[in-house]
Amino acid sequence: MWTWARLLRIATFTLALLIAFDVALLGVEERIARDAQQGRLRNTEGRSSADACLNMLRALPPAGARVAVMVGASVSFGSNIDRDEALPAQLGARWREQGAGLGVVSCAQPGGNNETPIPVAAAFGSRPASLLLVELMVPTFAERGNKAAAPPRSEEEVSLLEMANGEQRAALEAAGQWPPLPARVEARLAEGLRSHWRLFRYRGPLWIDDRMVPDQLIWTVRRWVASAGFLPKRFHGQTTNVGKLPWREAYVGSQRPSGAQRFVVPRARVAEREYAALLQVRELAALAGVPVVFYELPLNLPFQREFALMDEAELARLETLRAALVERMQKDGLDWIAAPELPDDAYLDRAHLTPSGARALAGHLARELAPRVERLAVAAPER
Amino acid sequence: MPLLSFSFAALFLAVFAFYWLLPGRRARQLLLVAATLVWYAFGVWWHALAAVAMGSTAWLVGRWIASRPPESRGGPTLVGVALLVGYFIFFRYAALWSGADPHQPETLAWWMPNPLLAPVGLSFLMFESIGYHADLYLGRLEKSGSWWDHVVFTLYFPTRVIGPMRKFQRFVPQLGAVRRPTPDQVARGLGRIGIGLFKKAVIANPLGTFALFNMQPQVFENAPAVISVAALYAYWLYLYFDFAGYSDIVIGLSRLLGIDVPENFDHPYRATNISDYWRRWHMSLSFWVREYVYTPLAIRWRRSWWGGPVGAFSSMVVLGLWHGIELRYLAFGIIHGLLLGAHMLYQERTRKSPLAKRVRATRAWSVLGWAFVMNVAVWSHVFYATSSWEVAMRFLRSAARLAGL
Numbered sequence: 057m058w059t060w061a062r063l064l065r066i067a068t069f070t071l072a073l074l075i076a077f078d079v080a081l082l083g084v085e086e087r088i089a090r091d092a093q094q095g096r097l098r099n100t101e102g103r104s105s106a107d108a109c110l111n112m113l114r115a116l117p118p119a120g121a122r123v124a125v126m127v128g129a130s131v132s133f134g135s136n137i138d139r140d141e142a143l144p145a146q147l148g149a150r151w152r153e154q155g156a157g158l159g160v161v162s163c164a165q166p167g168g169n170n171e172t173p174i175p176v177a178a179a180f181g182s183r184p185a186s187l188l189l190v191e192l193m194v195p196t197f198a199e200r201g202n203k204a205a206a207p208p209r210s211e212e213e214v215s216l217l218e219m220a221n222g223e224q225r226a227a228l229e230a231a232g233q234w235p236p237l238p239a240r241v242e243a244r245l246a247e248g249l250r251s252h253w254r255l256f257r258y259r260g261p262l263w264i265d266d267r268m269v270p271d272q273l274i275w276t277v278r279r280w281v282a283s284a285g286f287l288p289k290r291f292h293g294q295t296t297n298v299g300k301l302p303w304r305e306a307y308v309g310s311q312r313p314s315g316a317q318r319f320v321v322p323r324a325r326v327a328e329r330e331y332a333a334l335l336q337v338r339e340l341a342a343l344a345g346v347p348v349v350f351y352e353l354p355l356n357l358p359f360q361r362e363f364a365l366m367d368e369a370e371l372a373r374l375e376t377l378r379a380a381l382v383e384r385m386q387k388d389g390l391d392w393i394a395a396p397e398l399p400d401d402a403y404l405d406r407a408h409l410t411p412s413g414a415r416a417l418a419g420h421l422a423r424e425l426a427p428r429v430e431r432l433a434v435a436a437p438e439r
Numbered sequence: 440m441p442l443l444s445f446s447f448a449a450l451f452l453a454v455f456a457f458y459w460l461l462p463g464r465r466a467r468q469l470l471l472v473a474a475t476l477v478w479y480a481f482g483v484w485w486h487a488l489a490a491v492a493m494g495s496t497a498w499l500v501g502r503w504i505a506s507r508p509p510e511s512r513g514g515p516t517l518v519g520v521a522l523l524v525g526y527f528i529f530f531r532y533a534a535l536w537s538g539a540d541p542h543q544p545e546t547l548a549w550w551m552p553n554p555l556l557a558p559v560g561l562s563f564l565m566f567e568s569i570g571y572h573a574d575l576y577l578g579r580l581e582k583s584g585s586w587w588d589h590v591v592f593t594l595y596f597p598t599r600v601i602g603p604m605r606k607f608q609r610f611v612p613q614l615g616a617v618r619r620p621t622p623d624q625v626a627r628g629l630g631r632i633g634i635g636l637f638k639k640a641v642i643a644n645p646l647g648t649f650a651l652f653n654m655q656p657q658v659f660e661n662a663p664a665v666i667s668v669a670a671l672y673a674y675w676l677y678l679y680f681d682f683a684g685y686s687d688i689v690i691g692l693s694r695l696l697g698i699d700v701p702e703n704f705d706h707p708y709r710a711t712n713i714s715d716y717w718r719r720w721h722m723s724l725s726f727w728v729r730e731y732v733y734t735p736l737a738i739r740w741r742r743s744w745w746g747g748p749v750g751a752f753s754s755m756v757v758l759g760l761w762h763g764i765e766l767r768y769l770a771f772g773i774i775h776g777l778l779l780g781a782h783m784l785y786q787e788r789t790r791k792s793p794l795a796k797r798v799r800a801t802r803a804w805s806v807l808g809w810a811f812v813m814n815v816a817v818w819s820h821v822f823y824a825t826s827s828w829e830v831a832m833r834f835l836r837s838a839a840r841l842a843g844l
Contacts, residue, residue, distance in 0.1 A: 058626040211445075238446065238481040245445035315657030 095148035095160030100260030128191025146418035180344035181221030214243035464615030494593030617697030628694035635687030748780030
């Protein structure tokens with residue numbers, strides 16, 4: 057039989073347990089902050105999740121910080137490789153070796169799209185970084201027949217948008233990107249919890265495996281079982297090999313990549329909506345005084361040919377699309393870095409990188425960015 | 440405003456606190472209506488108007504039915520059903536059937552509602568209202584109730600999106616009837632919410648991630664068939680835990696307000712035959728079709744051997760089409776209707792057979808029955824897991840590779 061006193065006892069015990077746990081997380085919080093500065097922290101794997109990104113940008117000083125923020129999708133995130141091996145961490149390590157004095161913050165989100173950098177650029181309105189690095193995957197710019205609705209922003213992304221300054225907010229409103237009231241209320245409520253409850257704030261990085269969030273549990277278990285040798289060390293579909301194997305070693309025998317690995321390029325024209333996102337990112341970053349550099353991702357075209365995922369006509373369309381995109385970016389004065397040629401073993405699949413692939417791309421970016429980083433150091437040694 | 444959101448939690452906490460502070464029934468009803476309007480305002484505000492319009496139409500027709508003598512209530516009831524179904528079709532299918540593209544609003548005529556913005560929970564409201572008319576027609580409900588009762592019935596936000604489907608005469612008297620919350624009621628409500636959250640977040644979400652990814656055509660057509668089949672089984676489990684989890688949360692929330700809403704699931708994975716399965720799966724809907732489609736038809740055709748089976752078949756077709764007027768849902772209804780009809784026929788034919796009775800009492804029979812009904816449940820859900828009839832067929836062809844067909 058339940059009584060009010062019993063209910064109250066249970067509620068008090070639960071609350072005490074949560075408080076004790078939160079106090080115990082104080083030490084973890086410091087470690088997370090350290091990791092964040094070295095590009096070793098990343099968002100929780102899941103659609104639109106920008107939890108680590110929000111925490112990291114919030115932690116920056118309002119006057120600005122000497123960090124570069126990297127935004128992109130799963131390739132920059134480092135799907136199927138460890139966070140130390142992912143592109144942002146490798147670039148951060150290069151810059152530390154070179155004494156560039158520039159940290160790296162990873163805001164990449166698996167499943168991200170060309171609009172993913174918009175909230176990050178908006179957040180610079182109150183927490184400016186030194187540099188914004190935005191991933192560019194050419195096939196995603198192809199014009200498609202259907203106009204798919206943009207996925208709703210997560211509450212973390214809405215919170216990032218709300219960090220915009222007045223001018224940025226006006227620009228977002230003009231572009232129809234300012235979140236509606238219900239989304240802002242939801243984000244504010246989540247914000248309230250985030251600011252008072254460590255367990256909620258760090259629920260992503262606190263998982264024993266940073267890819268292991270409840271929604272991804274089944275993949276994580278699959279990864280463990282495969283790593284232990286009970287299942288093939290590769291997945292069909294988008295989630296590729298678990299052994300960080302170069303694609304030629306992973307896709308052997310009857311194992312073939314799924315259709316999800318195909319680059320779909322129905323037309324060689326640049327989609328206006330996708331391209332507009334690039335301009336908007338640049339505009340928002342400029343309104344916060346942050347330069348933007350777009351870096352093109354290398355694509356594993358031999359993989360497409362090997363498994364006949366794309367035919368020659370489609371590969372030709374991809375080349376034409378790339379040329380059109382480059383021409384347009386040059387015309388609009390967007391700062392960009394072309395993709396390097398990477399060796400065959402740099403890829404896990406169509407574009408995801410092995411640890412050595414990420415290292416090679418980080419090296420390429422560090423070289424290409426060197427003059428820009430020097431200019432940054434001269435222009436703004438300390439904000 | 441999704442059920443699992445901070446906004447919903449905040450809204451419900453406020454409603455819970457004020458509900459028990461307010462003195463009278465009417466004040467509490469007003470609070471619930473106001474909360475539902477806030478809930479609608481967080482989505483599409485005019486959905487509240489659409490729901491009230493549908494509820495008011497049901498009430499007006501209900502008054503008409505109640506005003507007629509019992510023997511001449513058929514006509515008004517049919518008018519009511521036609522209006523409610525027409526209302527539903529107008530919002531959901533007018534644009535689609537006219538060939539317009541809902542993703543391109545410029546292709547819609549001025550009078551056409553965009554089906555992508557169709558009022559939430561419209562199908563639940565339609566069936567609840569049809570049930571109300573049928574109860575008046577059948578004499579199970581004597582009075583049509585007031586317009587306000589209908590507004591309160593229609594605008595009860597916890598059940599608005601995914602049910603469970605309620606009965607007017609059982610629901611309305613409960614509103615504000617309990618004066619103070621009891622610790623037992625609060626504990627049972629919170630416990631049920633906890634169970635629902637566990638089902639949804641810990642079990643359903645991981646299963647859903649696996650199942651929905653592998654049920655995409657570009658994935659299943661290149662994957663080993665064993666993975667695709669595993670995904671289909673995972674999909675059924677995902678659907679069960681997701682829907683049952685949501686239902687638990689709604690039942691728990693309602694209990695916190697001193698309101699009992701119908702149960703929706705009773706361990707469907709324990710069913711050992713198809714009739715048993717439909718007594719356990721989405722119960723508020725299956726009981727609705729049993730009460731308002733099967734029973735009237737079975738009574739009408741009670742003298743013929745085929746009355747019951749045909750009634751069962753018809754009710755499952757209605758149940759299938761309730762999910763959407765599409766070939767794949769019709770196929771789902773036909774499969775379950777045929778099996779349910781066959782099962783009824785088998786039971787009827789072997790009712791007096793001692794041998795059949797002995798066989799049915801054995802464990803092996805139960806295990807075989809369980810395996811059969813679970814496989815029927817899982818495989819028929821291919822029509823829900825895929826986006827169209829064509830994709831469902833592609834999936835089945837793909838899965839057939841496993842059997843070397």
